[in-house]
Amino acid sequence: MNKNIHIQGCLAGKILWVDLSKKRIWTEPSQEYNNLTLGGRGTNSLIMLRNIKIGTKWSDPENLLCFGVGSLVGTMAPGACRVDVSTINIFNRGKGSANVGGSWGAELKYAGYDNLIIVGKSKKPVYLYISDSLVELRDAQYLWGKDVFTTEFILRKTLGKEDIEIAAIGPAGENLVRGSAIIVDTAKAAAGSGVGCVMGDKKLKAIVVRGRGKIEIADPGRFMTIVEKTYQKCKQNPATRLMRQAPLNLYADSEWEGWYTNMVTRNGQDDYWESTKRQRLMNSQNGVPSMIKGVRACYLCPTGCLPFLEIERGKYQGDKGEGFWINTIMGHACRLDISEPEAVVESWILTNQLGLDGDYTASVISWAFELYEKGIISQKDTEGLVLNWGNSDSFLALIKKIAYREGIGDILADGISLAAKRLGKNTEYYSSQIKGQPSIEPFRIPKGWALAVSTSPVAGRHLRGATMGSIRYGPKPRPGNFNSTDYVGQAQGVVWQAKTKELEDNLGICSYVSTWSGANFLEVSDLLELINSGMGVNLCEEDLMEFYAVKGRNLEKVFNLLHTNLSRKDDLPPQRFMREKVKKGPYKGVKMDKNRYNKILEEFYTLWGWDTQTGLPTKTGLISSGLAEVVEPLIQRGKLIEK
Numbered sequence: 001m002n003k004n005i006h007i008q009g010c011l012a013g014k015i016l017w018v019d020l021s022k023k024r025i026w027t028e029p030s031q032e033y034n035n036l037t038l039g040g041r042g043t044n045s046l047i048m049l050r051n052i053k054i055g056t057k058w059s060d061p062e063n064l065l066c067f068g069v070g071s072l073v074g075t076m077a078p079g080a081c082r083v084d085v086s087t088i089n090i091f092n093r094g095k096g097s098a099n100v101g102g103s104w105g106a107e108l109k110y111a112g113y114d115n116l117i118i119v120g121k122s123k124k125p126v127y128l129y130i131s132d133s134l135v136e137l138r139d140a141q142y143l144w145g146k147d148v149f150t151t152e153f154i155l156r157k158t159l160g161k162e163d164i165e166i167a168a169i170g171p172a173g174e175n176l177v178r179g180s181a182i183i184v185d186t187a188k189a190a191a192g193s194g195v196g197c198v199m200g201d202k203k204l205k206a207i208v209v210r211g212r213g214k215i216e217i218a219d220p221g222r223f224m225t226i227v228e229k230t231y232q233k234c235k236q237n238p239a240t241r242l243m244r245q246a247p248l249n250l251y252a253d254s255e256w257e258g259w260y261t262n263m264v265t266r267n268g269q270d271d272y273w274e275s276t277k278r279q280r281l282m283n284s285q286n287g288v289p290s291m292i293k294g295v296r297a298c299y300l301c302p303t304g305c306l307p308f309l310e311i312e313r314g315k316y317q318g319d320k321g322e323g324f325w326i327n328t329i330m331g332h333a334c335r336l337d338i339s340e341p342e343a344v345v346e347s348w349i350l351t352n353q354l355g356l357d358g359d360y361t362a363s364v365i366s367w368a369f370e371l372y373e374k375g376i377i378s379q380k381d382t383e384g385l386v387l388n389w390g391n392s393d394s395f396l397a398l399i400k401k402i403a404y405r406e407g408i409g410d411i412l413a414d415g416i417s418l419a420a421k422r423l424g425k426n427t428e429y430y431s432s433q434i435k436g437q438p439s440i441e442p443f444r445i446p447k448g449w450a451l452a453v454s455t456s457p458v459a460g461r462h463l464r465g466a467t468m469g470s471i472r473y474g475p476k477p478r479p480g481n482f483n484s485t486d487y488v489g490q491a492q493g494v495v496w497q498a499k500t501k502e503l504e505d506n507l508g509i510c511s512y513v514s515t516w517s518g519a520n521f522l523e524v525s526d527l528l529e530l531i532n533s534g535m536g537v538n539l540c541e542e543d544l545m546e547f548y549a550v551k552g553r554n555l556e557k558v559f560n561l562l563h564t565n566l567s568r569k570d571d572l573p574p575q576r577f578m579r580e581k582v583k584k585g586p587y588k589g590v591k592m593d594k595n596r597y598n599k600i601l602e603e604f605y606t607l608w609g610w611d612t613q614t615g616l617p618t619k620t621g622l623i624s625s626g627l628a629e630v631v632e633p634l635i636q637r638g639k640l641i642e643k
């Protein structure tokens, strides 16, 4: 199967290239790439595949840092705000990718660009200023060393403009901390794969964007009818009202099923967090929900899921910031056994301020806490910090030490694999890592979730197919059995969710207003109508799910096969979760059964059209997903099944 489409609307039309070594700036048309992929992450993946030579390291000037704005961003489509940030994955040399919302992407589209590709390295710190066709590299020496909040404040003050959008790194990215993020609009993080570290290595402190152009729609009348229909669908959904009025209510219910299935505690020693701690953290009277001062939304989002919090008491009084998600609870609370609401909120604000990936930070620090508990490291190694469970002062101190590479923070800043080599004593066993990237995800109880996280091409994160059994997740009617704790039917659900994520990332639609929240929000049929009317094409659902989505996944798979030695063994959950059982709670005694996991992994490979035993793609599979160009290079490396 090969699609031959010519997109006639929704695109800005150009790819902006910036070479930091040569100080050269140029553009090329984006049409051809977008016709092949539908845009966003797909286009980033194709650009990386075609332009990065095998053997390139993340720190080589030839590595690309690619910003791909989704093809519907800049239109009125609900939740169309997302940007994919792709680069060589710092943890394994494969495909790295992170995704971020806010208004930065729409601004880049209005400036005239679908993608921004950074190549080379600057000798001195610079920031990139984009205002429509004016694109300049400017000195950023005076910003180097500043945290994200201060950087944004200074840029807005010096540029004298409120209508700019900023993507910046903090001290973590400057200091080449592997778990560094790129922060947009002070709180939205493109985190994962070390994208902030790559930006820091290129000495690019920030990207400031302002755009005044417009986006043409192929069939405006039809498109707006569908926009109105989908807005109403989102707005009338009870979940939308819940998110807007009380964004943390779901977690405030201490009997919410996610507390029992998804919360890894004390660095993976258990998957049960005590009820008193849950209630203390999320109590509506004096827990995190009591700090909500408002709810914010990304560009043109009908939902809005971003609580704005202010700490009103205790030692962090007066600190405020946006965003507190399930990851905050999973990582900064349960993993560290910290139930003090103020400390957990403070830790989240701090990671944004310093430009750290919150998941990475929680994973490496909880690992250090367990090593301390086991006597493998001591106060001599931690500059006097006592790393006992629930010690929020030590947690916050370690966050700063990592960002500034001080003391033990310098070791933790290099990720767990390198740190474990330095420490020895089988310390890697206690880590939660997938393909080298530290993770905070559950691997024992929710089987489909574990499968999605373990097989994610960008390593260890849940938004590449994770499903749960609750009514919030997955397609309706659901394929197979969606009891999250069962093995049956999980591969089918994971592949469906991963395919919809491929589409959402190409279009720039937030998963939260789309299929991640269940079919009560945008469904694949809605995405199809937006694409056909907005882009002036004539596709069907099968084209989206069986061609573009499969192609998107294969693009990343092929990049990994060409650039790394990752194989089937790297699609398994961390060993610990297949050996040690849940110790307490309703799932006491549960672990991931290796044999049964291998069976669902085989089902998963089959559903993607890959070889059941090795997970390698087949020649016919790649050709039918429009990727004939990668067949020869894969054959040369012995990474293709020739059937």
Ligand code: SF4
Pocket (backbone or CB within 6 Å): 079, 081, 101, 102, 296, 297, 298, 299, 301, 302, 303, 304, 305, 306, 510, 511, 512, 513
């Ligand atoms: S649902 Fe939340 S993250 Fe998604 S676009 Fe809306 S506000 Fe942003």
